[in-house]
Amino acid sequence: MRLTKLVIVALATAALAASGATADPGHGKGKGKRGCKPAPVMLAGMLANDPVTGDTSFQLTVKHANRLGRLYAKAGNPVTVALDAKTRYRKDGGSSTVDALAQNDRALVVAKVCRADVKSAAASSSALPALTARAVLDKGQAQAETT
Numbered sequence: 001m002r003l004t005k006l007v008i009v010a011l012a013t014a015a016l017a018a019s020g021a022t023a024d025p026g027h028g029k030g031k032g033k034r035g036c037k038p039a040p041v042m043l044a045g046m047l048a049n050d051p052v053t054g055d056t057s058f059q060l061t062v063k064h065a066n067r068l069g070r071l072y073a074k075a076g077n078p079v080t081v082a083l084d085a086k087t088r089y090r091k092d093g094g095s096s097t098v099d100a101l102a103q104n105d106r107a108l109v110v111a112k113v114c115r116a117d118v119k120s121a122a123a124s125s126s127a128l129p130a131l132t133a134r135a136v137l138d139k140g141q142a143q144a145e146t147t
Helices: 002-021 067-075 115-124
Strands: 038-047 057-065 079-082 088-091 105-114 133-141
Touching: 038 067, 038 115, 057 067, 067 079, 067 115, 079 133, 105 115
Parallel strands: 088 133
Antiparallel strands: 038 057, 038 105, 057 079, 105 133
């Protein structure tokens, strides 16, 4: 009786060890370094200054924004938007440059920030992370109303 129990326990242990050794580790989804989860920030409004070639930022008076964008608008209006070499510009349906942007043009700015950084800044009432534009869509001057 003891020998059969011992054999059954030994076989069960061997079966579990063999199945654990051949288990799939999850295709590289390890518990490595947790990265930033990017979140979109969209701001729509009017340009508060006239950027020229070589400028690294511009001012935008925000009229509309998505949920994260409202945090930036509440922090201070006009919002400073940084530019880099990867920023894309569009105007009149085609590619453009930063010097084509003009003061009082309507613009839509799309940027991405780390969601965790924004959450921690909002919770601790500290400064929001810098906003670098991924794309700037210039819609031109607002149409004047005629009566």
